[in-house]
Amino acid sequence: MVVAITGASAGIGRALAIELAAAGARLVLAARRLELLEALNGELGGGHLCVRTDVAQPADCAAFVAAAHARFGRLDTLVCNAGFAFLRSVADTSAAEWRELLAINLGGTSECIRAALPLMLAQERRQGCRGQILVVSSCLARRALPDLGAYAATKAAQLSLVEALRVELAGTGVVASAMLPVGTDTEFKAVAQERSTRTMLPPGRLEVRQSAATVAACMVRGIVHPAPELWSHLPSRLAASLATLFPGLTDGVLGRVRRLVEG
Ligand SMILES: NC(=O)c1ccc[n+]([C@@H]2O[C@H](COP(=O)([O-])OP(=O)(O)OC[C@H]3O[C@@H](n4cnc5c(N)ncnc54)[C@H](OP(=O)(O)O)[C@@H]3O)[C@@H](O)[C@H]2O)c1
Known part of the structure; x- marks a missing residue:
């Protein structure tokens, strides 16, 4: 099968x-750091x-999908994974920071999907499926954390997009899925910390961490057997569901945790 992945240079x-x-x-690997992609291709x-x-550039998204199709003649799974975060209160997040976050996390997802869908809908079914859109959102799509409000908003928007797509595409042979990772050991935290005015939680303190390989293994299962949502950490899925049922209680718990962390 042919799988195109954005943000394939890391994590x-x-x-x-x-x-x-x-x-x-057969893979199509996309990111800004071409040298890392080529090194990975060599390893593979x-x-x-x-x-x-x-x-963040719609023309780049269209060119990436077109290059995948031109090289391999079809595109079975598009993985919209590229993304980043910073820690900033909602009040302190500038208009320029919002634009960048939305352009990469949400615009990058919607533009790649817009480019890929017509190709997927026109291709022959393979094992009953014409294609799959797999979006890497976050468990924070279900419940935002303080200082990650803008990031969580983009992840919730990605999840909404997948929820709508699932129903819009019903019966077409193209399926849409969302991956909702918890804290994962990648470059993500260092990139976020570099751009943040606040300090992130030190490892081990009140934080769930998984390896990128664990998340990737969950995604591979979701590519082989597509499901609406993929969670690699089931206790977090349960906690996120409870948080949506009891938002006020969750606010209280998160407020106490924040005070504890800040000493
Ligand atoms: N790590 C976590 O704790 C965690 C938890 C929940 C969800 N997630 C989500 O998982 C996804 C992957 O994150 P990760 O943890 O693997 O982070 P990572 O190690 O920092 O990797 C991010 C990837 O995105 C790419 N990227 C960033 N901006 C880009 C742009 N403008 N155009 C193209 N590629 C871009 C980076 O490549 P270049 O810099 O080479 O462009 C890199 O390959 C993200 O959507 C993130 O929101 C992560």
């Missing part, structure tokens, strides 16, 4: 590429396509 996207290559998939035997892509 979850890179780990997913490694898992999928081992399973025999060299048969994959690397496309320098800034997902």
Whole structure:
């Protein structure tokens, strides 16, 4: 199968590429750091396509999807994974920061999907499926945390987009799924910390962490057997569901945790 992955130069996207290559998939790898993509392609035997892509640029998203189709003749799964965060209160998040976050996390997702859907809908079914859109959102899509409000808003928007798509695409043979990771050991935290005015939680304190390989393995299962939502940490799924049922109680708990962390 042919799988195109944005944000494949590091973290979850890179780990997913490694898992999928081992399973025999042909890959199209996208990110801004082309040299990292090419090094990964070399590690994976060299048969994959690397496309320098800034997902904040709609033309780059269209060119990435077109390059995937031109090289392999079809696109079975599009993984919209590229994303980043910073820690900032809602009041302190500037208009420029909002624009950048929305352009990458949400615009990058919607533009790649807009480019891929017509191709998927026109291609022959393979094992009953024409194609799959897999969006890497976050458990924070279900419940935001303080100082991650803007980031969580983009992740909730991605989840809404997948929820709408699932019903819009019913019966077409194209399916849509969302991956909702918890804290994952990747470059994500360092990138976020670099751009933040607040300090992130030190490792081990009140934080769930998983490896990128664990998240990638969950995504591979979701590519083989598509499901509406993929969660790699079930206790977090339960906690997120409870948080939506009891928002006031959750506010109180999060407020206490915040005071504890800030001493
Ligand atoms: N790590 C976590 O704790 C966690 C938890 C929940 C959800 N997630 C989500 O998981 C996804 C992957 O994050 P990660 O943890 O793997 O982070 P990461 O290690 O920092 O990797 C982020 C990837 O996104 C790419 N990227 C960032 N901006 C881009 C842009 N404008 N155009 C193209 N590619 C871009 C980066 O590549 P270049 O810099 O080379 O462009 C990199 O490959 C994100 O959507 C994130 O929101 C992460």
